[in-house]
Amino acid sequence: MEYSTPPLPELEGVRHRYVSVRGIRLHVAEAGEGEPVVLLHGFPQHWYGWRRLVPLLSARYRLLCVDQRGFGWSDTPSKGYDTDSRVADVLALLDELGLDRVRLIGHDWGAWTGFHVCLKAPERVRHYLALNMMHPWPLHHRLMPQSWRFWYTALLEQPLLGRWMLRHRPGFTRYLMRKGVVEQAVWTPQAAEEFVRSSQEPGRARAGEALHRAFALRDIARLVLGRYKKLRLTTPTVVLGGERDFMLPPSVLTDAGRHADDLRVEIVPGCGHYLHEERPDLVAAVAEDLFSDHR
Structure with a gap:
């Protein structure tokens, strides 16, 4: 286990804690008071990826920005980066914090985790907002022609190569982040370098590799074999996608049909793969509307 402690970025009103779950320590950045909202970051970010959203929601909600394992x-354990393990981490965290039911926001990999938290334990999630991620029932005839967009994951998921790329080729991480937004000014130098720096840490580079490899070996097979078709999403859910998302274009973000009781998809014009960075105001407004049930 690694307990390296590089300095935490400063964000007004945020307090930090560590919670032991399933044999590891998870870091949680917490802000605000009120009904709990759990936020799950994507790749290559961590809790600081929510820095623009925290001031917009913390006046009404208790925000719990989790650094996933x-x-x-x-x-940075050597294993446990598959979806089932990440879901188990989140549910164990809720137990440790004494939270019976929460609202949930996820981005990218965190959003994929979020869908499966809702499917695994629907009684624990009141509402769910997924950013820049498809649900588990995509239309294959729409998804397959877009599979070329995932070329970069072939590098990241390769044993040893993935971690080497993240550790020794920071330009690759910067490229993915630049490719993910329409306006480059969205990335302040401090924020961009923080996510690149974190990705270069040996344990975290290994985790980035393991995350992508676990998806390739397990989740893609489940998608292809239709293993999710028997599951049903009962949590009221909104999926927000970017019109110019380089990874998941609007054509892939379809509704879920009979697989979801209450899911709607909204596409944000002129935005890419990091909606919480590009349009935090819109993300906060959609979250408040969803959470209020006044739709």
Whole structure:
């Protein structure tokens, strides 16, 4: 286990804690009071990826920005980066914090985790906002022609190569982040370098590799074999996508049909793969509307 402690970025009103779950320590950045909202970051970010959203929601909600295993300031175990393990981490965290039911926001990999938290334990999630991620029932005839967009994951998921790329080729991480937004000014130098720096840490580079490899070996097979078709999403859910998302274009973000009781998809014009960075105001407004049930 690694307990390296690089300095935490400063964000007004945020307090930090460590919670032991399933044999590891997870770092949680917490802000605000009120009904709990759990936020799950994507790749290559950590809790600081929510820095623009925190001031917009913390006046009404208790925000719990979780560093998922291997990222940010959480532990970097050698295993447990598959979706089932990440879901188990989140549910164990809720138990440790004494939270029976929460609202959930996820981005990218965190959003994929979020869908499966809702499917695994629907009684624990009141509402769910997924950013820049498809649900588990995509239309294959729409997804397959877009599979070329995932070329970069072939590098990241390769044993040893993935971690080497993240550790020794920071330009690759910067490229993915630049490719993910329409306006480059969205990335302040401090924020961009923080996510690149974190990705270069040996344990976190290994975690980035393991995360991508676990998806390739397990989740893609489940998608292809239709293993999710028997599952049903009962949590009221909104999926927000970017019109110019380089990874998941609007054509892939379809509704879920009979697989979801209450899911709607909204596409944000002129935005890419990091909606919480590009349009935090819109993300906060959609979250408040969803959470209020006044739709």
